[in-house]
Amino acid sequence: MRRFAPGDRFEFSLGGDQVKAFGSDIAIYYGDLTPEASHSVQRAKANRNEQPPVDLVYTTSSLGPERDFSGVDLVTPEMEESVHAIAVKSGGRSIRLETGSLGKPFAAMRQCTAALVASWGLDERVQAGRLRQLRPLGxxxxxxxxxxxxxxxxxxxxxxxxxxxxxxxxxxxxxxxxxxxxxxxxxxxxxxxxxx
Structure with missing residues (x-):
């Protein structure tokens, strides 16, 4: 998982021989949280130094709905803390990852995102307090x-x-x-x- 901007969404990627059999859509279940709708995935090969490349699927995901226009984050630290496993399903196949609590990893990702925003010359607190998310046009x-x-x-x-x-x-x-x-x-x- 990695995040390129403030907000609740992140890139979810999964690699290995098992993903070769996945279809073009996957369902992701974060613990007992309500799953998002099916995700369309992209495929790639990830290079691994001197080892053969590994098959990879990736998509954009979230533990819950993205922040709405009220500016309220809909994914809370408590939700992140509650997730101890991730299940990925596609075309009758499934992979379950026993992750332990995702509270600390998501807290670390928020810190990294704040540092990223600061590296752009922006104030992370101001960005986090915006009432509206910008959406690209055209x-x-x-x-x-x-x-x-x-x-x-x-x-x-x-x-x-x-x-x-x-x-x-x-x-x-x-x-x-x-x-x-x-x-x-x-x-x-x-x-x-x-x-x-």
């Missing part, structure tokens, strides 16, 4: 621009990439900076995005 226009520079040799092999985009905006909602973070792909795409 994805149908700018997402294809990113897809256009995806290397054809990777597309021909059916290889996927995940590109996280960090856009900082001013108080009027106008973008001031944008940065691309490429995960699970090759150097050529990273280099192409760096020139944008």
């Amino acid at each position: 994805q149908t226009q700018w997402a294809p621009e990113i897809q256009k520079i995806y290397p054809l040799e990777l597309a021909a092999k059916g290889m996927q990439a995940r590109v996280n985009v960090r856009i900082l905006v001013d108080t009027d909602g106008k973008p001031t900076t944008a940065k691309f973070f490429v995960l699970t792909t090759t150097h050529s795409l990273t280099k192409s995005l760096a020139t944008r």
Whole structure:
């Protein structure tokens, strides 16, 4: 699990031979909390130093509903503390991870996220207190621009990439900076995005 911005959502990834048999959707159960709807997953291969790459599935997830427009976090530290296992199901197959309480790992992830926000030059407390989450507009226009520079040799092999985009905006909602973070792909795409 990893988080790239403030909020309750995070990237959930699972790797190993068992995920090869998973379909394109998975259901994730965090302890006794109400499960989210089925997730569409992306597939990739994760490099492991000198060992063969491992199969990987990943998606965006949360222990509960995302913060609503009232600004109230809907996932509490008590909810995180209550989770001691994660079950992942897909197409009749399942994997259960006995994790122990997720309270401390999520507390550590919040600290890391606060440090990340501070590294952007923003005040984490101000960001946490915002009444509204920003939502990107016009994805149908700018997402294809990113897809256009995806290397054809990777597309021909059916290889996927995940590109996280960090856009900082001013108080009027106008973008001031944008940065691309490429995960699970090759150097050529990273280099192409760096020139944008």
